Amino acid sequence: MLESGAEFQGLLRGAPVSADRILASSRQGYGEAVFNTSMTGYQEILTDPSYYGQIVCMTAPHIGNTGVNEMDPESSRPWCAGFVIHELCATPSNSRSQNDLESYLKDHGIPALSDVDTRALTLHLRSRGVERALILPTSERHRSAEIFGKLPRFEGRDLIAEVTTREMYRFEDKGEEKGSHPLHIVAMDFGIKTNLLRSLAAQGCSITVVPASTGPEKILALRPDGLFLSNGPGDPAAAPYAVETIRKLLGKLPIFGVCMGHQLLALAAGAKTYKLKFGHRGGNQPVLDNETGRVEISSHNHGYAVDSSSLPAQAKITHISLNDRTVEGIAIPSANAFSVQYHPEACPGPHDSAALFDRFAAALKRV
Structure with a gap:
């Protein structure tokens, strides 16, 4: 059910859902209906905190088809409010598969619809x-x-506060030997994906x-070599506290x-x-x-964009979308800061933009 009154019927899958359950929690079965054009990577999509509050089609x-496993999740659990698909594979075939998708959704309380147009x-x-939509x-x-x-809209709602870590922690990559990290960075968790940390x-x-x-004082007290700003859900303007922290750290x-x-x-x-x-x-x-004229195929998940006309003179646009010409990257050379709208760490891919991590590491070493 969409707020406009449009209906798209299918078979209920995954976790049980009802009007009373939705009203009691509003975390599952209610969200913004969005679509994702990826051919694969559904487990990474389900567990990406940026999809919090969304029903993903x-x-x-x-x-x-490839089932689910313990290696691919981007966080500790699925975050989306619902999952909508055309055809559900009940008998996955993959050497890494440990469970089927419907059982995974049911175990984690995510309602779904299959056989949808x-x-x-x-x-x-x-x-x-x-x-806004309902299952x-x-x-x-x-x-x-x-x-x-009865349920709140999503514009202006601080979803970051609902998904961020409650406590500071050190990320330890099992694939790296201890003592092999000469650089120290602080990552602000707005809904961070595990593969960003691995990268x-x-x-x-x-x-x-x-x-x-x-x-900013607590961040500087950790004596980092650099600051990483993660992905996350919702409206960026709903987190003014994060904006203020970043503003005070620009150039430092x-x-x-x-x-x-x-x-x-x-x-x-200073942009909008x-x-x-x-x-x-x-x-x-x-x-x-x-800067290079190179076209990169990239992974995206965002509902907001930076207004190009509002960028201050010290910020330059480094990347643009070839689909709609929206801003996909900026740099502030005077502050030694840069960012991209898309995901260079994407799993299962593409990996065209992985060199951005090299660029950040080089900036850390120059300080």
């Missing part, structure tokens, strides 16, 4: 834009107006992950931001952000590097 017709749903969202049994669809009226550790960095509300440390981190860096520099009609979500998004 996969445009690929067959989902679940996902092509029609995607076309609807492209033409009308992102909408409900047919017998309870008459309660949709009641639920929409930073692979550059020879020890990483202290801190809550999104951590102030090398800074690298990804996705939400990119938007927060732009806000800290705005909500896209239907966002960018998928692993096949073309981005132009303005």
Whole structure:
């Protein structure tokens, strides 16, 4: 059920869902309906905290073919509010598979729909834009107006505060030997993905992950060589505390931001952000590097963008989307800071932009 009144029917899968369950928690079965054009990587999508508060429609017709495993998650659990697919594979075939997708969704409390006309749903969202949505049994669809009226909208809601770590911690990559990290960075957790941490550790960095509300004094007291700004869900303007922290650290440390981190860096520099009609979500998004002229195929998951006309003179646009010309990267040379809107760490890929981690490591070593 979409807020506009449009209905897309399917078979209920995964965890049980009802109007009363949604009203009691609003974490599952209620969210913004979005679509993702990735052909694979559904387990990474489910466990990416940036999808918190979203009901994700996969445009690929067959989902679940490779099952699920303990190696691929991007966090400790799935975060999306619901999952919508066309055809669910009940018998996965992959040497790494440890369970089937429907059992995984049920175990983690995520309601889903299969046998949905996902092509029609995607076309609807492209033409009308992102909408609030519900996953409900047919017998309870008459309660949709009641639920929409009682539950909060997502614009202006601080979703970062709902997904960030509650305590500071050190990230230890099992693939790295102790003592092999001469560089120390602080990562502000706005909804951080595990593979971002792995990618930073692979550059020879020890990483202290801190809550999104951590102030500049506490960050500097950790004596880092640089600051990393992570991905995360929702509206960047709803986290002014993070913007203020970044503003106070500009010029004091090398800074690298990804996705939400990119938007927060732009806000800290004095720019504005705005909500896209239907966002960018998928692993096949073309981005132009303005400095090299190289086109990179990249992974995206964002519903907001930086307003190019609002960027201050000291910030330059380094990357743009070839789909809609939105800002995909900025640099502030005077502050030794740069960011990208997309995901250079993407799992399962693409990996065209992995060199951005090399660039950050080089900036750390120059300080």
